[in-house]
Amino acid sequence: KAGVTQTPRYLIKTRGQQVTLSCSPISGHRSVSWYQQTPGQGLQFLFEYFSETQRNKGNFPGRFSGRQFSNSRSEMNVSTLELGDSALYLCASSLLGTMNTEAFFGQGTRLTVV
Amino acid sequence: QQQVKQSPQSLIVQKGGISIINCAYENTAFDYFPWYQQFPGKGPALLIAIRPDVSEKKEGRFTISFNKSAKQFSLHIMDSQPGDSATYFCAARGGSEKLVFGKGTKLTVNP
Numbered sequence: 001k002a003g004v005t006q007t008p009r010y011l012i013k014t015r016g017q018q019v020t021l022s023c024s025p026i027s028g029h030r031s032v033s034w035y036q037q038t039p040g041q042g043l044q045f046l047f048e049y050f051s052e053t054q055r056n057k058g059n060f061p062g063r064f065s066g067r068q069f070s071n072s073r074s075e076m077n078v079s080t081l082e083l084g085d086s087a088l089y090l091c092a093s094s095l096l097g098t099m100n101t102e103a104f105f106g107q108g109t110r111l112t113v114v
Numbered sequence: 115q116q117q118v119k120q121s122p123q124s125l126i127v128q129k130g131g132i133s134i135i136n137c138a139y140e141n142t143a144f145d146y147f148p149w150y151q152q153f154p155g156k157g158p159a160l161l162i163a164i165r166p167d168v169s170e171k172k173e174g175r176f177t178i179s180f181n182k183s184a185k186q187f188s189l190h191i192m193d194s195q196p197g198d199s200a201t202y203f204c205a206a207r208g209g210s211e212k213l214v215f216g217k218g219t220k221l222t223v224n225p
Contacts, residue, residue, distance in 0.1 A: 004157070033212070042217035043158070043203060056212050090157050098213035105150075105157030 002027065004093045004106035012112045018079040021109045025072050025093030031055075032074035033098055034066060037088040037108070046089075049074055050097050081113045117141055118206050120216025127223050133191040135202055135219045140185065143209030149178065149189050150203040152218075158203055162189070194223045 034046040045058040049068035092103040150158035
C-alpha cells in the first residue's frame with residue numbers, strides 16, 4: 001500500500017512570496033495533519049483536517065492555511081513568507097484522526113525562505 | 115506550554131550500550147504514548163507505543179517503561195547499534211487532545 005506522498009520535496013522561495021504544499025494520504029485515510037519541524041522547536045502542530053473539515057488548529061498566524069479535498073488530499077498554503085518559515089513541513093495521514101488512530105508521516109517538504 | 119517534555123536533547127552512546135530517553139507529561143487525559151524514530155531526510159516513523167494499563171512494553175531491543183503516578187515514560191534501546199542513530203520523538207494523545215510531541219532527542223551511536 002502506498003505511503004504518504006508530499007510534493008514537492010524541496011522548495012526555495014523569497015520573502016514575501018507565497019507557497020503551496022501538497023499531501024496525498026494513504027488510501028482510505030480520511031484525516032491529514034500538518035506539522036512544522038524546526039531544529040529548535042521540534043514538531044509543531046499546524047492543523048488537522050478530517051473529511052474536508054478543519055478539526056484542529058495550532059498556534060500559527062493566519063498566514064498559514066490549509067484545505068482538504070473530497071479525495072482526502074490536502075494542501076497547505078503559507079502567504080507572505082518570512083525567513084522564520086524555513087522548516088521541514090510534514091504531513092501525517094491517519095484513518096480517523098490522530099486523536100484515536102495511528103499517524104503515518106510523509107517525507108516532508110523542505111522549505112527554504114531567502 | 116509544552117505538553118510533553120523530552121530529555122536529553124542529544125545523546126551519544128557507544129555501540130552495545132544502552133540508550134535511555136525520558137519524557138514527562140502533565141495532562142492526565144493522555145492514554146496513548148508512542149515513540150517515533152526519524153532518520154535524516156525522512157519523516158518520523160512509529161517505533162513502539164504503550165498504553166497506561168501496562169508498565170512496560172518490549173519489542174526487540176526497544177522497551178518503553180511507563181510510570182503513571184509520576185507521569186513519565188522512557189525509551190530504552192538495548193545493545194545500541196550505529197544504525198539506531200536517529201532522532202527520537204516521544205508523543206502523547208488522549209481525551210480531546212490531538213497527538214502532541216516532545217522536542218526530540220538526537221541519538222548518536224558510535225561504532
